[in-house]
Amino acid sequence: MAHPKDLTAAEGQRTAPDAQLVAERAAEALFARDMASRMLGIRVLGVKPGHARLAMTVRPDMVNGHRICHGGLIFTLADSAFAASCNSYGESTVAAAASIDFLAPAFEGDELSAEANELWRSGRSGLYEITVTNQSGERIALFRGRSHRIGGSVSTE
Amino acid sequence: MAHPKDLTAAEGQRTAPDAQLVAERAAEALFARDMASRMLGIRVLGVKPGHARLAMTVRPDMVNGHRICHGGLIFTLADSAFAASCNSYGESTVAAAASIDFLAPAFEGDELSAEANELWRSGRSGLYEITVTNQSGERIALFRGRSHRIGGSVSTE
Amino acid sequence: MAHPKDLTAAEGQRTAPDAQLVAERAAEALFARDMASRMLGIRVLGVKPGHARLAMTVRPDMVNGHRICHGGLIFTLADSAFAASCNSYGESTVAAAASIDFLAPAFEGDELSAEANELWRSGRSGLYEITVTNQSGERIALFRGRSHRIGGSVSTE
Amino acid sequence: MAHPKDLTAAEGQRTAPDAQLVAERAAEALFARDMASRMLGIRVLGVKPGHARLAMTVRPDMVNGHRICHGGLIFTLADSAFAASCNSYGESTVAAAASIDFLAPAFEGDELSAEANELWRSGRSGLYEITVTNQSGERIALFRGRSHRIGGSVSTE
Numbered sequence: 001m002a003h004p005k006d007l008t009a010a011e012g013q014r015t016a017p018d019a020q021l022v023a024e025r026a027a028e029a030l031f032a033r034d035m036a037s038r039m040l041g042i043r044v045l046g047v048k049p050g051h052a053r054l055a056m057t058v059r060p061d062m063v064n065g066h067r068i069c070h071g072g073l074i075f076t077l078a079d080s081a082f083a084a085s086c087n088s089y090g091e092s093t094v095a096a097a098a099s100i101d102f103l104a105p106a107f108e109g110d111e112l113s114a115e116a117n118e119l120w121r122s123g124r125s126g127l128y129e130i131t132v133t134n135q136s137g138e139r140i141a142l143f144r145g146r147s148h149r150i151g152g153s154v155s156t157e
Numbered sequence: 158m159a160h161p162k163d164l165t166a167a168e169g170q171r172t173a174p175d176a177q178l179v180a181e182r183a184a185e186a187l188f189a190r191d192m193a194s195r196m197l198g199i200r201v202l203g204v205k206p207g208h209a210r211l212a213m214t215v216r217p218d219m220v221n222g223h224r225i226c227h228g229g230l231i232f233t234l235a236d237s238a239f240a241a242s243c244n245s246y247g248e249s250t251v252a253a254a255a256s257i258d259f260l261a262p263a264f265e266g267d268e269l270s271a272e273a274n275e276l277w278r279s280g281r282s283g284l285y286e287i288t289v290t291n292q293s294g295e296r297i298a299l300f301r302g303r304s305h306r307i308g309g310s311v312s313t314e
Numbered sequence: 315m316a317h318p319k320d321l322t323a324a325e326g327q328r329t330a331p332d333a334q335l336v337a338e339r340a341a342e343a344l345f346a347r348d349m350a351s352r353m354l355g356i357r358v359l360g361v362k363p364g365h366a367r368l369a370m371t372v373r374p375d376m377v378n379g380h381r382i383c384h385g386g387l388i389f390t391l392a393d394s395a396f397a398a399s400c401n402s403y404g405e406s407t408v409a410a411a412a413s414i415d416f417l418a419p420a421f422e423g424d425e426l427s428a429e430a431n432e433l434w435r436s437g438r439s440g441l442y443e444i445t446v447t448n449q450s451g452e453r454i455a456l457f458r459g460r461s462h463r464i465g466g467s468v469s470t471e
Numbered sequence: 472m473a474h475p476k477d478l479t480a481a482e483g484q485r486t487a488p489d490a491q492l493v494a495e496r497a498a499e500a501l502f503a504r505d506m507a508s509r510m511l512g513i514r515v516l517g518v519k520p521g522h523a524r525l526a527m528t529v530r531p532d533m534v535n536g537h538r539i540c541h542g543g544l545i546f547t548l549a550d551s552a553f554a555a556s557c558n559s560y561g562e563s564t565v566a567a568a569a570s571i572d573f574l575a576p577a578f579e580g581d582e583l584s585a586e587a588n589e590l591w592r593s594g595r596s597g598l599y600e601i602t603v604t605n606q607s608g609e610r611i612a613l614f615r616g617r618s619h620r621i622g623g624s625v626s627t628e
Contacts, residue, residue, distance in 0.1 A: 030222030036230055039218040061196040065187030065240065066314060071252050072233025073193055079229040083222065095228050096439070097460065099256035099413070099570060101598055101617070103591050119613065120574050125410070125462075127572055127613070142590065142598070144615070146411065146460075146572070148439075157223060253596070254617065256413060256570070258441055258460070260434050276456065277417050282567070282619075284415055284456070299433065299441070301458070303415070303568065303617075305596075344536030350544055353532040375510040379501030379554065380628060385566045386547025387507055393543040397536065409542050413570035471537060 019049045023088035026154040027052065030087055033157075037080045040073065044084060050118030052084035058110040069106035071141075077114045078130040078143035085116035085128050086147035087154050093126070098145040104138055111135040114143075124149040176206045180245035183311040184209070187244055190314075194237045197230060201241060207275030209241030215267040226263035228298075234271045235287040235300035242273035242285050243304035244311050250283070255302040261295055268292040271300075281306040333363045337402035340468040341366070344401055347471075351394045354387060358398060364432035366398035372424045383420035385455075391428045392444040392457035399430035399442050400461035401468050407440070412459040418452055425449040428457075438463040490520045494559035497625040498523070501558055504628075508551045511544060515555060521589035523555035529581040540577035542612075548585045549601040549614035556587035556599050557618035558625050564597070569616040575609055582606040585614075595620040 027047040031037060037054075040062075045053040056077045064070040079095065086093045106112055112132055119127040130143040184204040188194060194211075197219075202210040213234045221227040236252065243250045263269055269289055276284040287300040341361040345351060354376075359367040370391045378384040393409065400407045420426055426446055433441040444457040498518040502508060508525075511533075516524040527548045535541040550566065557564045577583055583603055590598040601614040 032222075033220070033224060034222040034227070035218045035220050036227035037221070061192045063190070063192050064194070064237075065189075065191040065244075065311070066249065066251060067190060068251075070191070070193035070233060070236070071255070072229065072236040075232045075236070075255075076227060076229025079227070079232070080221075087222075092223065094223060094225075094262075095259055097256065097258045097411070098228070098232075099254065101254045101591075102252055103593070103598075105251075120572075120610065122574070127574075139591065154222070254568070258434075260436070260441075277415075277453065279417070284417075296434065346536075347534070347538060348536040348541070349532045349534050350541035351535070375506045377504070377506050378508070378551075379503075379505040379558075379625070380563065380565060381504060382565075384505070384507035384547060384550070385569070386543065386550040389546045389550070389569075390541060390543025393541070393546070394535075401536075406537065408537060408539075408576075409573055411570065411572045412542070412546075413568065415568045416566055419565075468536070 022090040023047050023049045026087050026090045027084050029155045030083060034080065036076070040076060042077055042080050045113070047084050047088055049088050050085055052081045052088065052116040053113060054081040054084065055111065055113045058106050058108050058112060060108055063108055069110065071102055074106060074112065074132055074141050075100050075143065077112055078132050078141065079145070081114035081116040081130050082128050082143065082145040085118060086126055086145070090154055091149050092152040092154050092157055093147045093149045096146045096148040098143060100141055100143045102141050104140050106134055106140050112140060179247040180204045180206050183244050183247045184241050186312045187240060191237065193233070197233060199234055199237050202270070204241050204245055206245050207242055209238045209245065209273040210270060211238045211241065212268065212270045215263055215265050215269060217265055220265055226267065228259055231263060231269065231289055231298050232257050232300065234269055235289050235298065236302070238271035238273040238287050239285050239300065239302040242275060243283055243302070247311055248306055249309040249311050249314055250304045250306045253303045253305040255300060257298055257300045259298050261297050263291055263297050269297060336404040337361045337363045340401050340404045341398050343469045344397060348394070350390070354390060356391055356394050359427070361398050361402055363402050364399055366395045366402065366430040367427060368395040368398065369425065369427045372420050372422050372426060374422055377422055383424065385416055388420060388426065388446055388455050389414050389457065391426055392446050392455065393459070395428035395430040395444050396442050396457065396459040399432060400440055400459070404468055405463050406466040406468050406471055407461045407463045410460045410462040412457060414455055414457045416455050418454050420448055420454050426454060493561040494518050494520050497558050497561045498555050500626045501554060505551065507547070511547060513548055513551050516584070518555050518559055520559050521556055523552045523559065523587040524584060525552040525555065526582065526584045529577050529579050529583060531579055534579055540581065542573055545573070545577060545583065545603055545612050546571050546614065548583055549603050549612065550616070552585035552587035552601050553599050553614065553616040556589060557597050557616070561625055562620055563623040563625050563628055564618045564620045567617045567619040569614060571612055571614045573612050575611050577605055577611050583611060
């Protein structure tokens with residue numbers, strides 16, 4: 001993830017710098033503590049208010065009994081992107097529910113990326129859509145998550 | 158998982174022994190190849206036609222940025238139980254879609270178990286309900302999966 | 315729906331009479347105003363705290379372009395049963411989200427019933443499972459709803 | 472819905488005329504038999520391969536016990552748009568499952584429209600996203616449907 005100081009002043013002014021800083025600091029705090037994403041080699045490629053892009057390489061220890069990437073780990077990548085996007089306002093927010101449609105298998109060695117976009121937010125609830133694609137741009141899964149803001153700040157959890 | 162030979166002849170006769178053997182052999186074949194479940198320490202406690210029970214201990218490397226078990230790994234446990242139950246007839250079957258409701262957080266050290274039950278099966282499609290509970294019997298998550306039979310046998314994949 | 319006064323004192327004492335009265339009065343208030351359920355001939359067969367049973371006959375004007383009952387009307391029956399069960403504590407509660415799996419078609423003349431059961435309730439949120447069956451007891455659809463309590467009383471809305 | 476003959480030859484050549492004719496004829500055949508959509512005053516505004524736009528006015532007999540449009544009827548509008556889009560290739564296709572998130576209430580007199588877009592299609596399965604908005608363009612609900620092609624032609628069912 002680009003560090004806040006990589007943003008020039010001009011870029012900062014163009015894109016609501018405070019909101020962007022909040023999003024980046026929330027992601028940094030969240031993923032510094034996220035041992036599960038680290039174990040799976042999940043990387044944050046970028047984050048903006050309500051949006052995030054993460055990546056994961058399908059390792060040999062990630063395949064299931066059908067010799068394809070375990071659906072739970074595809075879900076986990078998408079869920080981490082969901083967390084980055086729904087916590088991007090700096091307020092602690094967790095998943096209440098999620099659904100996933102598996103469109104195509106992923107294989108050992110595939111480079112998966114997950115793009116999270118906010119669909120809606122109101123009160124303590126939000127909806128996020130995450131698309132997981134492989135290195136060829138083929139869609140692997142569509143994930144939709146419902147978030148619930150629990151109070152408190154991501155930075156000081 | 159209890160080995161087929163642990164079943165007495167009497168038990169075998171009571172519970173459709175061939176179907177039970179098929180279920181156990183399918184689970185053995187499936188989990189022998191399932192590197193992801195192995196990486197996460199997921200254990201098969203039991204399997205019957207259309208049913209399965211699996212367990213996973215929440216390790217320090219399984220928590221997320223909110224210091225609770227990553228929802229993706231709770232999903233993965235449930236998804237492995239789903240796989241064990243929907244492949245229990247010996248025919249290769251994969252997840253087409255799934256949804257999960259997170260009811261309560263799980264913490265480092267928790268012993269989670271996932272109980273899978275078949276709700277419905279028709280043609281190539283099936284629906285399975287998986288309940289994830291912790292060591293106190295508290296429900297952590299409810300998972301529902303839609304399966305799709307792809308043809309071929311689990312044993313010879 | 316049985317009127318409260320149909321309950322004998324003995325029955326009342328057996329089953330937490332106040333909670334039962336609250337459930338029945340909430341259903342009465344709700345369905346007195348529910349013009350949509352009335353238009354579709356939906357009847358409340360019974361209600362208890364967290365539970366409800368409703369029925370609907372598939373009329374000629376309820377079929378879709380495939381000459382089977384329109385899935386939206388099967389959903390509507392289930393959704394009304396969901397409303398009766400999640401409002402059964404007397405506090406105004408609405409649907410936040412729902413999902414449905416269609417298991418078998420329903421036909422003109424079928425007598426459908428929807429049985430709603432509470433799966434979980436915490437804070438302002440709840441989960442309810444509704445099973446729709448036909449007159450032969452065959453399952454037509456499985457519906458799961460997530461409720462959100464909005465504050466205020468069902469009786470005085 | 473625009474009748475095929477309203478398309479000029481030039482337009483026809485620009486937009487794969489055969490596929491467009493198939494989509495329009497499928498919608499005509501489907502909605503000629505769809506008594507439920509007719510009962511609810513649902514109108515087809517337009518259809519293309521994989522896409523459809525429908526409308527419904529919230530009548531006094533469409534409100535529920537909370538004096539807002541019954542969620543089941545919002546679902547029904549979306550489900551009819553789903554049917555128009557997933558049957559637009561002329562092959563008989565039904566809903567296997569669907570989920571809906573309710574974002575904002577709709578009120579008596581509101582003019583709702585449902586826009587259906589195909590997300591994915593493979594073999595006999597497809598995924599469609601339907602957005603329901605009111606006359607102000609406010610989003611009322613997001614619907615996602617999974618379709619299953621059952622064989623046979625829409626025109627000759």
